[in-house]
Amino acid sequence: MDRPISAGQLKEKSLFQDSDGSVVPAKTPCHNCSKLKIFLGALAFSFFAKGFSGSYMKSMSSQIERRFEISSSIVGIIDGSFEIGNLMVMVLVSYLGPRVHRPKIIAVGCLIMSLGAFLSVMPQFLMGRYNYERITVSMDNSTTSVSACSPASSGGHPVTDATETPSTTENVGLVRSSGMFGPTLGFLLGSFCASLWVDIGVVDTDAISINPKDTRWVGAWWLGLLICGSVNFIASLPFWFLPYSIPKEGENQNQKISHLSVQGDHCKIDPPAQPQLKFSEAVKDFLPALRKLFGNSIFLVYIFLTILQYNALVGIITYETKFMEQQFNVSVARAIFLIGVILLPITILGMFLGGFLIKKFKLHITEMTKFACITFVAAYLLNLLYFTCSCEVLQVAGLTTPYSGIEHLSSTKNIYMASCNTDCSCNLDQWDPVCGDDGITYMTACFAGCKSSTGTGKNMVFHNCSCVEGQGHGLGNSSAVLGQCQRESCTKAFPYFLALQTACAFVLALGGTPTYMIMFRSVSPDLKSFAVGIETLGGRVLGGLPAPIYFGALIDQTCLKWGTKSCGGSGSCRVYDTKEFRKVYLGLIAGLRAGCCVLYIVLSVLIMKHFKPEGKEMTDIKNTERPTSKELDTANKKDILPGARTSEESEETFM
Numbered sequence: 273m274d275r276p277i278s279a280g281q282l283k284e285k286s287l288f289q290d291s292d293g294s295v296v297p298a299k300t301p302c303h304n305c306s307k308l309k310i311f312l313g314a315l316a317f318s319f320f321a322k323g324f325s326g327s328y329m330k331s332m333s334s335q336i337e338r339r340f341e342i343s344s345s346i347v348g349i350i351d352g353s354f355e356i357g358n359l360m361v362m363v364l365v366s367y368l369g370p371r372v373h374r375p376k377i378i379a380v381g382c383l384i385m386s387l388g389a390f391l392s393v394m395p396q397f398l399m400g401r402y403n404y405e406r407i408t409v410s411m412d413n414s415t416t417s418v419s420a421c422s423p424a425s426s427g428g429h430p431v432t433d434a435t436e437t438p439s440t441t442e443n444v445g446l447v448r449s450s451g452m453f454g455p456t457l458g459f460l461l462g463s464f465c466a467s468l469w470v471d472i473g474v475v476d477t478d479a480i481s482i483n484p485k486d487t488r489w490v491g492a493w494w495l496g497l498l499i500c501g502s503v504n505f506i507a508s509l510p511f512w513f514l515p516y517s518i519p520k521e522g523e524n525q526n527q528k529i530s531h532l533s534v535q536g537d538h539c540k541i542d543p544p545a546q547p548q549l550k551f552s553e554a555v556k557d558f559l560p561a562l563r564k565l566f567g568n569s570i571f572l573v574y575i576f577l578t579i580l581q582y583n584a585l586v587g588i589i590t591y592e593t594k595f596m597e598q599q600f601n602v603s604v605a606r607a608i609f610l611i612g613v614i615l616l617p618i619t620i621l622g623m624f625l626g627g628f629l630i631k632k633f634k635l636h637i638t639e640m641t642k643f644a645c646i647t648f649v650a651a652y653l654l655n656l657l658y659f660t661c662s663c664e665v666l667q668v669a670g671l672t673t674p675y676s677g678i679e680h681l682s683s684t685k686n687i688y689m690a691s692c693n694t695d696c697s698c699n700l701d702q703w704d705p706v707c708g709d710d711g712i713t714y715m716t717a718c719f720a721g722c723k724s725s726t727g728t729g730k731n732m733v734f735h736n737c738s739c740v741e742g743q744g745h746g747l748g749n750s751s752a753v754l755g756q757c758q759r760e761s762c763t764k765a766f767p768y769f770l771a772l773q774t775a776c777a778f779v780l781a782l783g784g785t786p787t788y789m790i791m792f793r794s795v796s797p798d799l800k801s802f803a804v805g806i807e808t809l810g811g812r813v814l815g816g817l818p819a820p821i822y823f824g825a826l827i828d829q830t831c832l833k834w835g836t837k838s839c840g841g842s843g844s845c846r847v848y849d850t851k852e853f854r855k856v857y858l859g860l861i862a863g864l865r866a867g868c869c870v871l872y873i874v875l876s877v878l879i880m881k882h883f884k885p886e887g888k889e890m891t892d893i894k895n896t897e898r899p900t901s902k903e904l905d906t907a908n909k910k911d912i913l914p915g916a917r918t919s920e921e922s923e924e925t926f927m
Contacts, residue, residue: 318378348822390501404482464496465493574790640793644872647782664850713756721737830849
């Protein structure tokens, strides 16, 4: 006959129910703690992998643009398409998150990221080698000199280099800091890959006539994607072996046992019934929860603020390396490196310092709002100083400055030609720039009227250039070297721009954590996860998706010279009107952040209205008691804002 055993007796014997219904010794809290540590470690690494991959892809946008000869707006579409996946699953996952096997969901997500990275590499191997745009030169009778200016020169198509030959902390702090550490390494990897030739191991890099500062240079963008795919695959592995849930530390499994019976020498436990959650039951409250969130005026304004901030941030990150390159003569590899070692760490420092100040001074939501508003306005004023870091437009003969002897530029295409190069049969659509002794850049050595050259590869020097007027040589007796002329004033202005950008990033990040906390303290505890999903979805879909596209489209309008594809048609932009580029890029950022300033003020007014200084809202969190369910019901009936919570647990969990 079965003899029932109480839960207390079971606890005394340190027993608990196994998956097959038998009774086994209870697992100690240390066992559960170890599983929790494994989960947190795996989660931290997945955050790292996500940030690592995302930042690397952002850093490689200009390389992809040049490799496949596409415009900035097309790059923006490719970049923004990443958010389409978020659109499909983000809200549903954030709502069903507490109700599904979260470790396996995370594992699937990491695998999809890994697969996407590997698939993105395929075009590199399907399209063959990258042949950059360059002119054809003809050999003279001595076979020791080549001429760019020749009536018989075809000069019309890119050619393959003839010398190319095959060759060969704390829990929440741990997770968040890992997610921030990933982008730093992602940008450093991007800098390294951008400095390597795209077809490294396949061609003789010594024979390449361009360097990383050239707008035709393409780095080994695909190499980093292989690394990113591998990292995401590794990140997925631990989650397949983790349980559905892990008991909290100190929680006793036996507390959940309601009845145990003994049959002879064997024990049998009758556990409490676990309700099976159906999909229809899980989503039936979706629309009411959505209405409740958007019925919260503070949350609604916060969403609009997030969208504008995302637009500005995504636009900055996507095209910042291109801006540095065009404005300050900085190679893409160096620009990516500086972002990774200076801007990202200072941003991380600002975010942590902002969170530290919240904890240190126990800031209330009203105080956090004031702090966030002040720091953002200060950062916006610093942002306006970017316009003072001006730089002259690159002087390109026939494009932005006249040839010698021609006073004005006309709008006709034939202005590229002048009396000094009319007999050279130059192709008007090519871009293989040379810098003359006169400090002017010519689109090709042919347009400079160069008759001979010495050296090979990067060291080639053109002589007897009929369009170049050198100091002390007169017109036609000067030389030109490969590459664009350097703009000294732009190079000198770059350190000031970088210092200003660093200060702006730090001040902006300082108020980032308080701003994020506003959302958690303005929604009810049961809607926090859902609110995060809505906030992230709104920011990424309405900010991350369109921002790269319209930023890129407007930047394309400032292009002065488009490259030419090997199969014909326009490729990527070779040179921009830097003055107009600066106005468009910085103007868009300033306009979006001006809207953010207005919304910060509106948000401050709403929070001051709903969270008045007098009353329980201003009571110290740690000195308040948990409100009873009856009090919460009363509060809901009075339509009190859900953000007025006093529970230490609900407040401190997301610190």
